[in-house]
Amino acid sequence: MSTENPSPLPSSDAPPSGFKNPPPEKPSDIRRRGYVILSFWLIVALLGLPIWWKTTSIYRADLPLQEMLDWSDGKACRPVFPLRISIQANSLQDQEAQNLLRLTQHALDDLNDFAGHHLRLQLSPPVGDEPVRATDNGSALTIRLSPGEATTATLDPYEPILDITYPPNNIPSPTASSSALATYIASQLRSTFAEEQATISYLLSTNSMPSEHRPLGLSPESAESLAKRTTRSLKYAPTYHLTFSLFTSGPLPSSWDVEAAIEEYMKPVLDVLSPIHNFTIDTQVQLYAAPGVQNDLLYKQDLSSFINAAEWPLSPSIGGAPTINFIVFVGNQTIVTSPETESGGSQSWLIPQWGTVYLLAQPYDTTHVSVETLKQPMLTFTSHLFSLLGTPQSGSLPLRLSTLTRIRSADLLLRASSTLGSLARLALALPSISIPSSVADGVSKTMYHLRLACDTLGGADGLAHARVAEAEAERAFFEKSMVGQLFFPDEHKIAVYLPLLGPVAVPLIMGAINEFKAWRKRRRERAEKGAEKKKE
Amino acid sequence: MRQFLSFFLVSLISFCTLSTCAESPTSSADYHEQLVLRPLPLSALLASFNFRSNITVSEFEAHNFRLFPRSLAQILQHAGTRELHLRFSSGRWDSESWGARPWDGAREGGTGVELWAWLEAETDDEADHKWLTLTNALSGLFCASLNFIDGTRTTRPVMSFQPEGDHPSLTEANTHLLFGVLPHEVVCTENLTPFLKLLPCKGKAGIASLLDGHKLFDSSWQSMAVDVRPICPAGGECVLQIELTIDMVLDIDRSKRPRDNPIPRPPPGHELPCNTSKPYHSHDTCFPADHEASQDWTLSQIFGKHMKGTCPLTDPAVPPVCLQVPNSRSVYVSDGVLEKKNLDRVSRCFEIRPDANFEMVLPSPSKDDQQATSLIVKPEAPLLYAERSFTGHGQERGGVQTILRNPSSDTEVEFIYMESLPWFMRIYLHTMSARIQGTKGDDNSVIQEVYYRPGVDRARGSQLEVRMRIPPASTVFLTYDFEKSILRYTEYPPDANRGFDVAAAVITILNKDEPKTGRFAAYNLRTTSLLCSLPTPDFSMPYNVIIFTSTAIALAFGGMFNIMVRRFVAADEGPELGLKLLKTKLKSRFAALFKKFGVGKAKGDQTKEAEPQPAVTE
Incomplete structure (x- = not known):
């Protein structure tokens, strides 16, 4: 504004209406004012800010974020399941057996396209005729070779043993580079472990493993069926709680021989499963x-709403173990599986991760359900229990169970790794969340056990370590003080800070600005004076 | 109330004599249910629902549940509970007009929720831990805020409670009695629904089909009770018994109001029940007739629905419905129902077919009956009347006065008075005194024994148990003073100005012939709960404090800073300030504006404007 120039500069014209200029300030005063303002700012910057920072900062324990992300990306551990398979060939000479083993291993390696699942053959010392226990030497399967008339292969239903018979003339010569028998054994082995391999490779592929570890051959159909099966199965837990319920829509029947039925039809299976799971x-x-659906004919879409969750007392057990519900519903409903066949053959259905419902048709006046009547429901429950636990469907029972151990360890390992990754990403994404030291503890424990689990994958130790790792990772992730972090919105902070900081900051900032202006003016004046002097 | 029980026995015996009595009254039948209806004075009706089922201990331990609810059994097993008593109550039992309480007061609690249990634990800490598990689990099961029963609301009564069941395997050392109470809890339909789920026949058949949240919680007084206790008959296997009880006092007039038109309206003049015996009775004056006259109702009227048969699991030896009116009154029932009048002449029971709906009509008495002695059974007087209230004024101190009256003219009562007070009520125990009025009693002999456990701030409430003896026909005033403490800002509930509920005092009248009957308490009663108002702060206080202190600091800082930084000059030496500066500024602006636009238009204006501002001209 050139029109107004009220500043009492000594160089300007005479001020109007008796306006006087103050006497010039002493340089020491000017300097002192500068010091005052500077010291205030120094106090704010060196004392105030650190105290504020210190008192309002949130404790964040150091997490090994990069390592955690490595685990979740699969860079830290390459899940490898070395499966040892011992070959027992009592009738072969050592040399011949070695040769056969070498050829078979070759054939296996040629067939295998998935590095994570590796079958390694070994020769077990020839023993007598007494059955060999598979667990004795840590092998997953024993192949028992015996001479016979034709090439046949049968899985022993009670022991992890594959019996292979061969015509004596099929023994490969020591110089042969391939052999029909070796190829046959290899393909038998491969088909035995095909499902396990597919399941594990499916697990790996769904868990953001880097592509080089991924197997290639997984057709969309098999992937879909595997996906179905994995979503069906419950999360791993050391103990499961089984609840058997008899529901009727009327007053009868009011009692059942469930104890005897469980003892007879269910208990043997539970005993077999006991190394992996406990059951209550x-x-x-x-x-x-009353069921949720009142129709007599149940179509597929009715099945999901059949359970009347509001009225049926199916509360889960309170001990922390997941509950599997087995319901026998006495009623005359029938399931219509397809629109064409009105009389469906099926009487039960499985509810993924929850349990099974069995429709039991009984005469109107039955008061008591006997053991014989419960046989079919119990057998259905048993087979559904296997799929709820995620047991593979093919193979003999001991083989299925050992496969279950391996699948579960892989599953737990991947789960724990991905929990670690989520925790790391959470810590990165929310800079204002506090991380207590217990979380860091949990993370280090998890990683320790993950490392051990990764090294001993495939064995019982691996499962135990993976279990611990998973539990620790979950505990770290769901740490209470982290979840329940008090959140102060920014408006709240402004409301608290502004009444104090506003009135204090305004004079401070204005003082600093004025002082800066005055300093610039003084410098300009000095420069002008210097220039004038030079001109003169 | 003894009458009530004796009636029960009599009814059983009479039934046994009539029919083929297969089982003894204390039968091992696993389940029975019974509804007892008793008209009370002032047009009230007491309905007592009782459901009892048993499970043998071996089946309980094998987790095979048939009649015993699985959800509750799981909780009991998980929390190591040996005996459990849970009460949900609301309303007030008017003992002045209704007389003695049902079940001798053993199946009721104070307003809100009450829970006491015997837990099996080695140490106190373990018991506390189990108690926490139990309250949390029950809170989920019954949709009640039982999880708020924390250390401050839990006491360990010493004298007031004794286990009801038989505990052969337990010793004193590893059994812990814990008592928790939530006086603030509002009992409502969400608590009834899980309650009904515990019954074998749900609410679908039997007397439970009459239970309806609308009627139950509309009643003048109601109490729902869950009792689990082990019972070991001599020579038999121990059973775990669960007893579910619902007692409610219905206001008949209110219950008979149609559901679709529930607004009370005065009846038209010709329908008013008038006492015609008054001399001034005419067509336009009416002296209201006695309330007892309105004791005419039907079952479906007062409960809003029909009773659907009987539960097929129930013990056939126990009649499902009983009515306590004098035998002289006539009662109409639906077809196929067998009416049996009991020998005591004041009650009758009904045998019901399992599949038929049951309906009962209590007609209004005929004119002759009205002259007869009584239309309803006269209520029995309770052993003790008790009322409790706050005394004193102000927000700092207060007092509690309990008036205990022994109505009996010849027997004295001995009882235990228990208070569990919140920690913010600090008792001055030395001020506790008992003043006796009535007979020439001695004040000092009233209080026999005192057990007092002082509260700890924010950790434990105070517990006071007093054993007292009141001579016949006299009244005792028990008073004590207390101090109200100030809570922390975050400890106040959202409705702090409403006040804080103080749990009902529990009065247990000791049974004089305990060794004979085996019952510890002859009668139980609870006083009403109290509402204690504490000094309540203004809850915007923190912000006010922030603003106040900030302003003060800012003022001090600004002044000091300016004194240190500003340069002081004479008034005429400084730059123009305030209004003057504004004026000159405005003038210069206007002048600039006019120069720009109004040069040709308004010369005169311009000269007029420009004249008095010499500072602007250059």
């Missing part, structure tokens, strides 16, 4: 339990 059991009878 309870039973109940509920009368007047």
Whole structure:
């Protein structure tokens, strides 16, 4: 504004209406004012800010973020399941057996396209005729070779043993580079472990493993069926709680021989599963339990709403073990599987990760359900229990169980790794969340056990370590003080800070600006004076 | 109330004599249910629902549940509970007009929720831990805020409670009695629904089909009770018994109101029940007739629905419905129902077919009956009347006065008075005194024994148990003073100005012939709960404090800073300030504006404007 120039500069014209200029300031005063303002700012910057920072900062324990991300990306561990398969060939000479083993291993390696699942053959010392226990030497399967008339292969139903017979003339000569028998054994082995391999490779592929570890051959159909099966199975837990319930829509029947039925049809299976899972059991009878669907014909879409969750007392057990529900519903409903066949043959259905419902048709006046009547439901429950636990479907029972161990360890390992990754990403994404030291503890424990689990994959130790790792990772992720972090919105902070900082900051900033302006003016004046002097 | 029980026995015995009595009254039948209806004075009706089922201990331990609810059993097993008593109550039992309480007061609690249990634990800490598990699990099961029963609301009564069941395997050392109470809890339909789920026949058949949240929680007083106790008959296997009880006092007039038109309206003049015996009775004056006259109702009227048969699991030896009216009154029932009048002449029971709906009509008494002695059974007087109230004024101190009256003219009562007070009520125990009025009693002999456990701030409430003895026909005033403490800002509930509920005092009248009957308490009663108002702060206080202190600091800082930084000059030496500066600024602006636009238009204006501002001209 050139029109107004009220500043009392000594160089300007005479001021109007008796306006006087103050006397010039002493340089020491000017300097002192500069010091005052500077010291205030120094106090704010060196004392105030650190105290504020210190008192409002949130404790964040150091997490090995990069390592955690490595685990979740699969860079830290390459899951490898070395499966040892011992060959027992009592009738072969050592030389011949070695040769056969070498050829078979060759054939296997040629067939195998998935590095994570590796079958390694070994020769077990020839023993007598007594059955060899597979667990003795840590091998997953024993192949028992015996001479016979034709080439046949049978899985022993009770032991992890594959019996292979061969015509004596099929023994490969020491110089042969290939042999029909070796190829046959290799393909038998491969088909035995095909499902396990597919499952593990599916697990790996769904868990963001880097592509080089991924197997190639997984057709969309098999992937879909595997996906179905994995979503069906429950999360791994050391203990499961089984609840057997008898529901009727009317007053009858009001009692059942469930204890005897479980003892007879279910207990043997539970005993077999006991190395992997523990089970607790309870039973109940509920009368007047109306289903969620009142129709007599149940179509596929009705099945999901059949369970009347609001009225049926199916509360999960309170011990922390996941509950599997097995429901026998006494009623005359029939399931219509397809629109063409009105009388469906099926009487039960499986509810993924929850349990099974079995429709039991009984005469109107039955008061008591006997053991014989419960046989079919119990057998259905048993087979559904396997799929709820995620057991593979093919192979003999011991083989299926050992496969279950390996699948579960891989699953737990991947789960724990991905939890670690989520925790790391959470810590990165929310800079204002506090991380207590217990989380860091949990993370280090998880990684320790993950490392051990990764090194001993495939064995019982691996499962135990993976279990611990998973539990620790979950605990670290769901740490209470982290989840329940008090959140102060920014408006709240402004409301608290502004009444103090506003009035204090305004004079400070204005003082600093004025001082800066005055300093610039003084410098300009000095420069002008210097120039004038030079001109003169 | 003894009458009530004796009636029960009599009814059983009479039934046994009539029919083929297969089982003894204390039968091992696993389940029975019974509804007892008792008209009370002032047009009230007491309905007592009782459901009892048993499970043998071996089946309980094998987790095979048939009649015993699995959800509750799991909780009991998980929390190591040996005996459990849970009460949900609301309303007030008017003992002045209704007399003694049902079940001798053993199946009721104070307003809100009450829970006491015997837990098996080695140490106190373990018991506390199990108690926490139990309250949290029950809170989920019954949709009640039982999880708020924390250390401050839990006490360990010493004298007031004794286990009801038989505990052969337990010793004193590893059994812990814990008592928790939530007086603030509002009992409502969400608590009834899980309650009904515990019954074998749900609410679908039997007397439970009459239960309806609308009627139950509309009643003048109601109490829902869950009792689990082990019972070991001599020579038999121990059973775990669960007893579910619902007692409610219905206001008949209110219950009979149609559901679609529930607004009370005065009846038209010709329908008013008038006492015609008054001399001034005419067509336009009416003296209201006695309330007892309105004791005419039907079952479906007062409960809003029909009773659907009987539960097929129930013990056939126990009649499902009983009514306590004098035998002289006539009662109409639906077809196929067998009416049996009991020998005590004041009650009758009904045998019901399992599949038929049951309906009962209590007609209004005929004119002759009205002259007869009584239309309803006269209520029995309770052993003790108790009322409790706050005394004193102000927000700092207060007092509690309990008036205990022994109505009996010849027997004295001995009882235990228990208070569990919140920690913010600090008792001055030395001020506790008992003043006796009535007979020539001695004040000092009233209080026999005192057990007091002082509260700890924010950790434990105070517990006071007093054993007292009141001579016949006298009244005792028990008073004590207390101090109200100030809570922390975050400890106040959202409705702090409403006040803080103080749990009901529990009064247990000791049974004089305990060795004979085996019952510890002859009668139980609870006082009403109290509402204690504490000094309540203004809850915007923190912000006010922030603003105040900030302003003060800012003022001090600004002044100091300016004194240190500003340069002081004479008034006429400084730059123009304030209004003057504004004026000159405005003038210069206007002048500039006019120069730009109004040069040709308004010369005169311009000269007029420009004249008095010499500072602007250059």
